[in-house]
Amino acid sequence: xxxxxxxxxxxxxxxxxxxxxxxxxxxxxxxxxxxxxxxxxxxxxxxxxxxxxxxxxxxxxxxxxxxxxxxxxxxxxxxxxxxxxxxxxxxxxxxxxxxxxxxxxxxxxxxxxxxxxxxxxxxxxxxxxxxxxxxxxxxxxxxxxxxxxxxxxxxxxxxxxxxxxxxxxxxxxxxxxxxxxxxxxxxxxxxxxxxxxxxxxxxxxxxxxxxxxxxxxxxxxxxxxxxxxxxxxxxxxxxxxxxxxxxxxxxxxxxxxxxxxxxxxxxxxxxxxxxxxxxxxxxxxxxxxxxxxxxxxxxxxxxxxxxxxxxxxxxxxxxxxxxxxxxxxxxxxxxxxxxxxxxxxxxxxxxxxxxxxxxxxxxxxxxxxxxxxxxxxxxxxxxxxxxxxxxxxxxxxxxxxxx
Numbered sequence: 001x002x003x004x005x006x007x008x009x010x011x012x013x014x015x016x017x018x019x020x021x022x023x024x025x026x027x028x029x030x031x032x033x034x035x036x037x038x039x040x041x042x043x044x045x046x047x048x049x050x051x052x053x054x055x056x057x058x059x060x061x062x063x064x065x066x067x068x069x070x071x072x073x074x075x076x077x078x079x080x081x082x083x084x085x086x087x088x089x090x091x092x093x094x095x096x097x098x099x100x101x102x103x104x105x106x107x108x109x110x111x112x113x114x115x116x117x118x119x120x121x122x123x124x125x126x127x128x129x130x131x132x133x134x135x136x137x138x139x140x141x142x143x144x145x146x147x148x149x150x151x152x153x154x155x156x157x158x159x160x161x162x163x164x165x166x167x168x169x170x171x172x173x174x175x176x177x178x179x180x181x182x183x184x185x186x187x188x189x190x191x192x193x194x195x196x197x198x199x200x201x202x203x204x205x206x207x208x209x210x211x212x213x214x215x216x217x218x219x220x221x222x223x224x225x226x227x228x229x230x231x232x233x234x235x236x237x238x239x240x241x242x243x244x245x246x247x248x249x250x251x252x253x254x255x256x257x258x259x260x261x262x263x264x265x266x267x268x269x270x271x272x273x274x275x276x277x278x279x280x281x282x283x284x285x286x287x288x289x290x291x292x293x294x295x296x297x298x299x300x301x302x303x304x305x306x307x308x309x310x311x312x313x314x315x316x317x318x319x320x321x322x323x324x325x326x327x328x329x330x331x332x333x334x335x336x337x338x339x340x341x342x343x344x345x346x347x348x349x350x351x352x353x354x355x356x357x358x359x360x361x362x363x364x365x366x367x368x369x370x371x372x373x374x375x376x377x378x379x380x381x382x383x384x385x386x387x388x389x390x391x392x393x394x395x396x397x398x399x400x401x402x403x
Contacts, residue, residue: 006032009032009033009036010036013026013033013036013037013040014036016040020041023037023040023041024037024041038066039069042069042070043071043072044070044071044072044074045070045072045073045074046074046076047073047074047075047076047077047085048076048077048078049085050077050084050085050088053085053088053089053092057092057093057096060093060096067096067097067098067099069099070100071099071101072101072102072104072137073089073093073100073102073104074106075089075104075105075106076104076105076106086105086121086125087125090125090128090129091124091125091128094128095131097132098133098134099134100134100135101137102135102136102137102138102139102163103129103132103135103138103139104138104141105139106141106142106143107141107142107143107144121145121150121153121154122153123153125153126153126154126156126157127157129157129158130157130158130159134160135158135160135161136158136161136162136163137161137164137165138158138161138163138164138165139165139167140154140165140166140167140169141165141167141169142167142168142169143169145170145171146173147171147172147174147175148171148174148175148177148227148228148229148230148232149175149176149177150171150175152175152181152183155189155233156181156182162190162192162193162241163191163192163193163194164193164194164195165193165195166195166197166227167195167197167276167313168197168198168278169198169227170198170226170227171226171227171228173228174228174229175229177229177232182236183236186235186236187237187238187240188236188238189233189236189237189238190238191237191238191241191242192241192242192243193243193244193245193246194237194244195245195246195276196224196227196247196248197246197247197248197278198225198226198227198248198251224248224251224254224256225254230256231256231259231260231263234259234260234263237267239266239267239269240268241269242267242270243269243270243271243272243303244270244271244272244274245267245270245272245274246273246274246275246308246310247274247275247291247295248275248276248278248291249275249276249277249278249288249292249309249325250278250279250284250288252291253287253290257294261298265298265299265300267299267301268301268302268303269301269303270299270301270303270304271303271304271306272305272306272307272308273295273296273304273306273307274307274309274310275288275291275292275307275308275309275310276310276313277309277310277311277313277322278313278314279314280311280314280317280321280322281321282321282324285328288325288328288329289328289332292329292332292333292336293332293335293336295336296333296335296336296337296339297339300343302343304344304347305346305347306347306348306349307333307336307347307348307349308349308350308351308352309329309349309350309351309352310352311326311351311352311353311354312352312353312354312385313354319366322353323366323367323370324370326367326370327371330372331373333349333371333374334373348379348380349379349380349381350381351371351381351382351383352383352384352385353367353382353383354386354387355384355387356386357384357386359384363384364382364384367380367382368380368382
């Protein structure tokens, strides 16, 4: 029987990367398939329960070579277990994952944000994080911290941090920053990528001892209003390293947006500016336009090459809402990118959306119509991502089956 080069088998195994049972079968097929199967099984490790943490630690003790494969660790336990998992995982896995580059704390979707398990980043936890020598990417998604001080401990514990992603995080108070903290030194944080997207809605929940909901109060606030102290983060950014900035499309209605706006002209190395549209509802479109208008009028980076409208986190909204939001933003994008003095040259506008490949042609047609002026100028790119967000769809599959 003829055989294929090993590279062909590796590609086939890569296509099974999200099918754990199949990967396990591939690992048992033959010795030649084992290395690639192990890589796909362990290069991203997701821990949701304490039992999984125990089992993974035991696996590392039996097969230490697996530790070299782990590049990303995701902690995604339910709310009540989150604080324990964060403390335990950082302590148990310290020194054991020498090649881990990305660390994520993700709160699984929950009906009431106030029921999230509050994560406290102690000095000991921060010290354990510092023991991952190659950690450059930190992601906090739907996480509630006890204070801004905990957030500071996280970022100051990672000296090689280049990417910081904060999406729908909040904390109750600012906390006291020590006089000798790096947060008092402007320009010390050398990030290349920063994403700051808050929560537009605050839900206050009153719960009795039996976990019965007594009352609910929905409050529409600025997306950064539950992140007191956030201007301090922007003040310590090194303007010489920041190349990619993503903000909430409704950031303009936040209480301290003006403080952050004053810092935007200093980001002279900025190459990509992204507006994350999390709530493309009609009542939020004015705030979105204000945000786009303010950023494009304030930023002075001649290196800017891409302005992105990111709808990938709004995939559970009505399609018409996303298209309407893009159409509303169109005039602001055209006006902002046409500033006198040719400040912005050769800038592309990208629209990102998450959907299946079969819908890619529909999205492309709708967004090209909604943003007709940008399309006419040859500035528009529509990119459809897989719903899980790891890989872009490389081809458009039309209704008749053609590509």
